[in-house]
Amino acid sequence: MLQAPVIMQDHERCADCPIRHRAVCAYCEPPELVKLDAIKSYKTYKAGETIAWAGEPMDVIGSVVSGVATLSRTLADGRRQMVGLLLPSDFIGRPGRPTVSFDVVAANEVRICRFKTSEFEALVSKTPALERRLLEMTLDDLDAARDWMLLLGRKTAREKIASLLAILARRDANLTQQTVADGLIFSLPLTREAMADYLGLTIETVSRQISALKKAGVIVLEDSRHIRVPDFVALLDESGDDSDGGMVS
Amino acid sequence: MLQAPVIMQDHERCADCPIRHRAVCAYCEPPELVKLDAIKSYKTYKAGETIAWAGEPMDVIGSVVSGVATLSRTLADGRRQMVGLLLPSDFIGRPGRPTVSFDVVAANEVRICRFKTSEFEALVSKTPALERRLLEMTLDDLDAARDWMLLLGRKTAREKIASLLAILARRDANLTQQTVADGLIFSLPLTREAMADYLGLTIETVSRQISALKKAGVIVLEDSRHIRVPDFVALLDESGDDSDGGMVS
């Protein structure tokens, strides 16, 4: 379970940074960190605040230090689809392009370690460790986007909900070092609307399917933003994915 | 027509390669091309042939020289979603991971310039030009995947079809240097089934929506694999996208 939010300090030295080993700077050596230190700054956004608008020039890029942000694209008539979920250590902004192509919105309070785009790009081109990590992270994002496409194109509403809950549960278990095997509880960092945008559904369908999974005993709602999963395998079975994932010889 | 039949030669020298300036090697200098030359080989796959199976180890990676290949993921019960479309110059295989996570299938006859994964990775780590281009291509793929997610999650069947036709029409116009404005004809490199897998629809729905667009006069079928678009803007209107894309101040 998550504790009350710890008041974050500016991590003056990158070496103390909580995302030091997973962010874009993961492979940097101390001398390189000094250079990053020199050009970075921190900024905090409140829940619901827009960090960047689609189509606008993006003069800062950076890493999520804490909190959750969403990337979404909107059709002319208002239909919206989330296309990315940014968690701590994820990178915001696309090097080599002047504008963002989607809205970036803080889902809860988000803290960002940011750089001026131009300064960061200059540093990247001189720092192979940064470029290598950036490539690796982008490849991971692409893999995730492709799993997500399978979900959007072929899964039922119930499977979509189960898949999302499984993702969130697994990540939370990772963070808190619980074992996934027995009952685990996690908090939902997304509103029903954000879940609907993530899954390509309506709010009502999200709500109905959560109720259905609750009725089936697969999940228990502690309150509307905290979920308990008594049997993680049962949840995976509902997600439509190969349950033996990775076990194939 | 040329008198002598043109038989595709192995492009012994990269400098003569048709995808030289768009593939992963785009930024390489002649001395670097020599190194690529030394470790590359060519292979041709027939239409329908599987180039790589999901979950299998992938010991070769490389670039599509000609033809079209598809990436797709399959659920345990057989539902399938295409998650990538590989065109000439696109890169097959993921550096830094031993297995592929989806099936790679030739949609028509595909010719590949390939490298042993281990040799290629060794070269990448010593060749910044390769790494930079790889990052750039991966970022483009990620952008494309995100547009695709919007299509899968929020567009209607008719909009999905129109979007796909618009993409194919635009690419074909690019290749043949036609202007997109007036009536243009292009060939459909995908079967109805492949289109359905791309769009998250069934074959029947694909067929019905193509018929509907035909009846509405938006497209004309020369035959079932060749489409004429009398008015490209009308097609874009059907696609659901902002028609004024990029024109917003």
Place this chain on the structure above:
DNA sequence: CGTTCTCTTGACTCATCTCAAATCTGGTGG
């Protein structure tokens, strides 16, 4: 304690899927 927002639930509609059959196509062998 209203006000407002989020979430849940119900009743009905409709887009897309499913199942089934007809038609078209290209390729093969006689």
Place this chain on the structure above:
DNA sequence: CCACCAGATTTGAGATGAGTCAAGAGAACG
């Protein structure tokens, strides 16, 4: 050149999952 076959495509009829519209129940906030 034609008959035939297998696969691809189209079309129809009916089923159904998810959307829409509407109302009510909680929660959060000042």
